[in-house]
Amino acid sequence: MPQTLSARAPRLIHPPIVAASAALLIGTLVTDVCYVRTLLFQWNNFSIWLITGGLLLAAAAGLGLICDLLFHRGGPISPARFALVAVAALLSLVNAFVHSRDAYTAVMPQGIALSALVALILLVVVWLGCNITPVREHTKGDRS
Amino acid sequence: MTYRTIVGGCGLAALMALTACDKAPAPPETQYGANPLLPQPRQYLLPPMEVPLAVGWQQGETPGVLPGLQIHALASGFAHPRMVYALPNGDVLVVESNGPPTQAYRPKDYIAPVVKNRAGAAAKGGNRITLLRDAGGDGKAGLRTTFIDKLNSPFGIVLVGDTLYVADTDAILQFHYNPGQTHIAEPGVRLTELPAGPIDHHWTKSLTVSPDSSKLYVGVGSNSNITENGIAAEEGRAAIYEVDRATGAKRLYASGTRNPTGLAFEPHTHQLWSIVNERDEIGPNLVPDYLTSVKQGAFYGWPYSYWGKHIDVRVQPQRPDLVATAIAPDYALSSHVAPLGLMFSAGAGLLPDLADGAFVSEHGSWDRSPLNGYKVVFVPFANGRPSGPPRDVVTGFLAPGNKTVRGRPVGLALDRTGALLIADDVGNVVWRVTPSPR
Numbered sequence: 356m357p358q359t360l361s362a363r364a365p366r367l368i369h370p371p372i373v374a375a376s377a378a379l380l381i382g383t384l385v386t387d388v389c390y391v392r393t394l395l396f397q398w399n400n401f402s403i404w405l406i407t408g409g410l411l412l413a414a415a416a417g418l419g420l421i422c423d424l425l426f427h428r429g430g431p432i433s434p435a436r437f438a439l440v441a442v443a444a445l446l447s448l449v450n451a452f453v454h455s456r457d458a459y460t461a462v463m464p465q466g467i468a469l470s471a472l473v474a475l476i477l478l479v480v481v482w483l484g485c486n487i488t489p490v491r492e493h494t495k496g497d498r499s
Numbered sequence: 500m501t502y503r504t505i506v507g508g509c510g511l512a513a514l515m516a517l518t519a520c521d522k523a524p525a526p527p528e529t530q531y532g533a534n535p536l537l538p539q540p541r542q543y544l545l546p547p548m549e550v551p552l553a554v555g556w557q558q559g560e561t562p563g564v565l566p567g568l569q570i571h572a573l574a575s576g577f578a579h580p581r582m583v584y585a586l587p588n589g590d591v592l593v594v595e596s597n598g599p600p601t602q603a604y605r606p607k608d609y610i611a612p613v614v615k616n617r618a619g620a621a622a623k624g625g626n627r628i629t630l631l632r633d634a635g636g637d638g639k640a641g642l643r644t645t646f647i648d649k650l651n652s653p654f655g656i657v658l659v660g661d662t663l664y665v666a667d668t669d670a671i672l673q674f675h676y677n678p679g680q681t682h683i684a685e686p687g688v689r690l691t692e693l694p695a696g697p698i699d700h701h702w703t704k705s706l707t708v709s710p711d712s713s714k715l716y717v718g719v720g721s722n723s724n725i726t727e728n729g730i731a732a733e734e735g736r737a738a739i740y741e742v743d744r745a746t747g748a749k750r751l752y753a754s755g756t757r758n759p760t761g762l763a764f765e766p767h768t769h770q771l772w773s774i775v776n777e778r779d780e781i782g783p784n785l786v787p788d789y790l791t792s793v794k795q796g797a798f799y800g801w802p803y804s805y806w807g808k809h810i811d812v813r814v815q816p817q818r819p820d821l822v823a824t825a826i827a828p829d830y831a832l833s834s835h836v837a838p839l840g841l842m843f844s845a846g847a848g849l850l851p852d853l854a855d856g857a858f859v860s861e862h863g864s865w866d867r868s869p870l871n872g873y874k875v876v877f878v879p880f881a882n883g884r885p886s887g888p889p890r891d892v893v894t895g896f897l898a899p900g901n902k903t904v905r906g907r908p909v910g911l912a913l914d915r916t917g918a919l920l921i922a923d924d925v926g927n928v929v930w931r932v933t934p935s936p937r
Contacts, residue, residue, distance in 0.1 A: 394816055396726070396729040397729070400604060400605055403606055407606045449544065451606070452544040452545060455605065455606065456542060456543075456813070457725045457726075457780055458725050458726050458727045458813040458814060459812060459813045459814065460542045461727075463815075465542075
């Protein structure tokens with residue numbers, strides 16, 4: 356029987372939040388490039404707010420992942436994706452401190468380098484898929 | 500303890516832990532005078548910081564003073580007193596003030612208020628000037644009145660003849676003053692506008708008058724630590740202006756002075772001097788705050804360079820044409836002492852050793868670990884120039900152990916009797932230093 360989209364289709368909480376976080380953190384590279392090209396301070400302000408937003412969403416995604424595991428929605432964690440996302444989050448935390456410096460050294464050279472590295476990692480994550488665990492396979496008799 | 504304090508405290512503890520591994524910087528003595536030892540600038544994930552908790556003065560506690568001097572509170576219970584000024588008839592004016600409200604532009608701007616609260620720097624200013632009169636001659640302010648009310652973050656103040664000038668953060672105001680007056684009700688006349696909001700980072704406007712009484716000099720601080728609010732926000736900032744008293748016409752007198760918080764004329768040479776607060780976040784020993792004679796038309800480096808031609812790479816694009824003209828200041832006070840008050844000695848009224856030189860109050864800052872400043876020093880002069888290292892005159896604002904702070908010295912004045920008056924904006928006290936009875 357063909358399966359239809361229904362309320363019963365299991366959903367994971369964390370993947371869309373990982374995707375949203377990745378969007379902001381990848382955007383940081385764009386605003387950093389704009390800063391280096393123009394030296395207008397406001398681009399650095401955009402960058403630090405994007406990093407801050409990305410980190411808050413990353414924390415929310417972590418909570419989402421915990422919920423997914425607790426409520427047995429997710430299967431076993433994919434170690435590669437988890438490692439990539441965790442490294443991106445840690446580098447972004449460091450990057451938030453770098454971007455909190457005053458004026459040019461907030462971005463150059465460490466800031467934009469970290470932003471580029473994080474963007475690269477997160478593009479790979481987005482390519483692979485933002486779910487860190489697969490959807491748990493429903494077996495016969497599983498009611499959840 | 501409020502929730503906010505707890506969160507703030509935990510945050511600070513975490514921040515401090517991250518910076519704790521740095522080795523101790525060279526002591527302040529290496530940065531006194533004309534040739535301070537300047538280490539290489541560093542860029543930090545977290546700049547060195549130490550925030551002592553403001554606790555105020557307990558009953559019976561006072562700052563310590565040099566042997567031969569004594570200190571007592573002239574009056575207390577002020578709303579963030581920043582400046583003191585002695586009128587010719589013996590009355591003392593106390594400017595109670597703090598910066599205008601700020602807006603957060605970056606995430607770190609949400610941390611700053613937590614630090615300021617802890618350090619006692621966030622208290623609301625009175626936006627007024629209070630008059631004290633020691634009617635009984637017992638060193639206590641018998642009469643206390645609100646002299647001028649409803650000011651806008653005032654700081655500098657100077658009386659010339661029967662005209663009192665008050666430097667609000669956005670304008671120099673002038674008031675007519677009759678000797679003996681205890682209240683001025685008429686609103687001030689705006690003599691000249693000064694750079695202020697919407698950011699108004701360094702908001703204090705210092706003020707003094709030329710020896711011939713014709714010109715005012717006003718110090719205007721930068722609008723950022725180091726141009727992080729954009730170079731456009733620095734238009735007209737970080738400079739000392741000369742203002743014509745008769746017309747209010749204003750012209751640039753010197754520039755590149757990041758935050759010139761005190762101006763005074765040396766009494767023998769009639770040369771203008773300034774204390775200047777230098778930049779933060781490139782190390783515990785960078786950049787030394789300084790005391791300098793102010794040369795007309797001179798450029799002192801900010802933001803592009805410091806102590807002459809040492810480039811600050813944080814400022815881009817650079818201006819090599821301006822840096823080429825930058826001159827080094829005369830006398831380093833060492834780093835992050837935050838000088839906020841400058842008063843030249845007027846003879847041997849206090850002590851023979853303090854007859855020729857400048858008193859400088861060092862408010863202290865949280866941008867260095869270990870802490871530096873938090874005292875009033877005396878820079879000895881000979882032939883109109885500094886002639887030796889600064890000497891501690893009033894200390895003990897930091898409690899032993901440097902974990903708590905009881906007061907922070909700001910404005911200085913010498914009253915009619917030659918006593919040194921000190922505004923303390925954490926203790927909310929005006930202190931009076933006099934010779935000990937023999």
